[in-house]
Amino acid sequence: MTDLSKFAGIPSPCYVMYEEALEANLQLLRLVEEESGVSIICALKGFAFWHSFPLIRNYLSGATASSLNEARLIAEEMQCEAHTYAPVYLEEEFESLLFYSSHLTFNSLSQWYKYKEKALSVNKKISFGLRVNPEYSEVTTDLYNPALPGSRLGILVENMPPHLPEHIEGLHFHVLCENDSYALENALKAFEERFAHLIKECKWVNLGGGHHITREDYDIAHLIEILKQFKARYPNLEEVILEPGEAVGWQTGVLISTVEDVIENRGTKIAMLNISFSCHLPDCLEMPYKPAVLGATEPDENSKNVYRLGGSSCLAGDYIGMGDFAFNEPLEPGDLIVFDDMIHYTMVKTTYFNGVKHPAIGVVKADGEFILLSEPGQYEDYKKKLS
Ligand SMILES: Cc1ncc(COP(=O)(O)O)c(C=O)c1O
Structure with missing residues (x-):
C-alpha cells in the first residue's frame, strides 16, 4: 500500500516538484549533449518551473520561448537569451522579442519579409531561421501533429526558394511528441529528403521537441549515434539543437x-x-x-x-x-x-x-x-x- x-x-x-528527479533528468540530457555534440535547450511551453531555472542552466544550453512572456522569463530567471519561435509575431512585441533572443525563427517567408528590416536593424547579433514542414510525423493524436495535411506550422518544400534567403542562418522543424529515437531517425530522413540542399547552407538546425529522452526505455545510445551521423553528413553545421520540454520535467x-x-x-x-x-x-x-x-x-x-x-x-x-x-x-x-x-x-x-x-x-x-x-x-x- x-x-x-x-x-x-x-x-x-x-x-x-522533486528537484532530485529534475537533476537526474538534466544529467541524462547533459550526457546526450556531451556524447553527441548537440545543444539541448528547455522548452518553456512544456516546463516553466522557474524556481529551478538556475539548476537547469548548470546542465543545459539555454531555453526556447514561444512568446514574449516566455522569452522574458528566460532572461530574468535563467539569465540567458532565448531561442524564440512562434507561429506569428506581433508588431507591438517584436522589438522586445529581439532584445531577449539569440536565435529567432519565422514560421513563414511572409513573416520573415514583414519583420526583416526591423530584425536586421538591431544593434546585436541574432541568428535568424525558418521553420520548415518535413510532412512526416509518427504522432497519432491529431491535436499534437504538426505535419498533418493543411498544417499551419512550417514552410512546405515547394514554397521554399532554391537557396536560403539572405540573412537566414538556420532551419527548424518540430514533428515529434513523446517519440523515441527511431521516430526522430525517420523524421530526419524526411527532413533531409526535402531540405538537404538548404541544410548544406545552414549554420544551425533545430530538431524541435518531442524527444522522450528521459523515459526509461528510450534508446540513448541510438539517439547519440543518429545525431553524430547527422552532424557528420553536414559538416557546415555549427550547431544542432534539440528543444524538449516534457523530457526535462518527465516524472x-x-x-x-x-x-x-x-x-x-x-x-x-x-x-x-x-x-x-x-x-x-x-x-x-x-x-x-x-x-x-x-x-x-x-x-x-x-x-x-x-x-x-x-x-x-x-x-x-x-x-x-x-x-x-x-x-x-x-x-x-x-x-x-x-x-x-x-x-x-x-x-x-x-x-x-x-x-x-x-x-x-x-x-x-x-x-x-x-x-x-x-x-x-x-x-x-x-x-x-x-x-
Ligand atoms: C516548436 C516546439 N518546440 C518544442 C516543443 C516541446 O515539445 P516537448 O515538450 O514534447 O518535448 C514543442 C511542443 O509543442 C514545440 O511546438
Whole structure:
C-alpha cells in the first residue's frame, strides 16, 4: 500500500516538484549533449518551473520561448537569451522579442519579409531561421501533429526558394511528441529528403521537441549515434539543437488533491476532488490519457473500492474518462488523491474556467526540505484576468 503520509503538511491542492528527479533528468540530457555534440535547450511551453531555472542552466544550453512572456522569463530567471519561435509575431512585441533572443525563427517567408528590416536593424547579433514542414510525423493524436495535411506550422518544400534567403542562418522543424529515437531517425530522413540542399547552407538546425529522452526505455545510445551521423553528413553545421520540454520535467513530481465529496450514480461511485482536470491537468482530457494515481490500481472483477475521479468545474466532461480507479479502502472526504508525473504541461496550461482556485506550487529540495513557492491562486489573480 502506498504511504501518502509524506505529503502531510503540504497544502492541497499543490503541484510538488522533486528537484532530485529534475537533476537526474538534466544529467541524462547533459550526457546526450556531451556524447553527441548537440545543444539541448528547455522548452518553456512544456516546463516553466522557474524556481529551478538556475539548476537547469548548470546542465543545459539555454531555453526556447514561444512568446514574449516566455522569452522574458528566460532572461530574468535563467539569465540567458532565448531561442524564440512562434507561429506569428506581433508588431507591438517584436522589438522586445529581439532584445531577449539569440536565435529567432519565422514560421513563414511572409513573416520573415514583414519583420526583416526591423530584425536586421538591431544593434546585436541574432541568428535568424525558418521553420520548415518535413510532412512526416509518427504522432497519432491529431491535436499534437504538426505535419498533418493543411498544417499551419512550417514552410512546405515547394514554397521554399532554391537557396536560403539572405540573412537566414538556420532551419527548424518540430514533428515529434513523446517519440523515441527511431521516430526522430525517420523524421530526419524526411527532413533531409526535402531540405538537404538548404541544410548544406545552414549554420544551425533545430530538431524541435518531442524527444522522450528521459523515459526509461528510450534508446540513448541510438539517439547519440543518429545525431553524430547527422552532424557528420553536414559538416557546415555549427550547431544542432534539440528543444524538449516534457523530457526535462518527465516524472519529476505530483499533483496533490483531496476528496471533497463521494457521490453515486446508479452504481458508479464518484470521488469529487478539489482540482479540475479541465483547469489543472487538461492533457488528461485533451489527449486523452489516464494518469497514474499513487496507491490506485486498474479495477478488475474482484475490486471492491472502484471510483471515478471527478473534477470541481461544471464541465460535464471534467472527470477521468479513460477508466476508473481501484483503491484499497473506501474513499472518504479528506482523503488525499495524488496524481503522478504532473509537472510538465500542467502548470503552463492552467485556466481560470469557473473561477476555480489554482493549486499551490512547491518544491522538495535535494535534502528533502519542502518549500512552498506559491500559495493557492487568489481572487485577485482571477479578477486580473478579466475585466
Ligand atoms: C516548436 C516546439 N518546440 C518544442 C516543443 C516541446 O515539445 P516537448 O515538450 O514534447 O518535448 C514543442 C511542443 O509543442 C514545440 O511546438
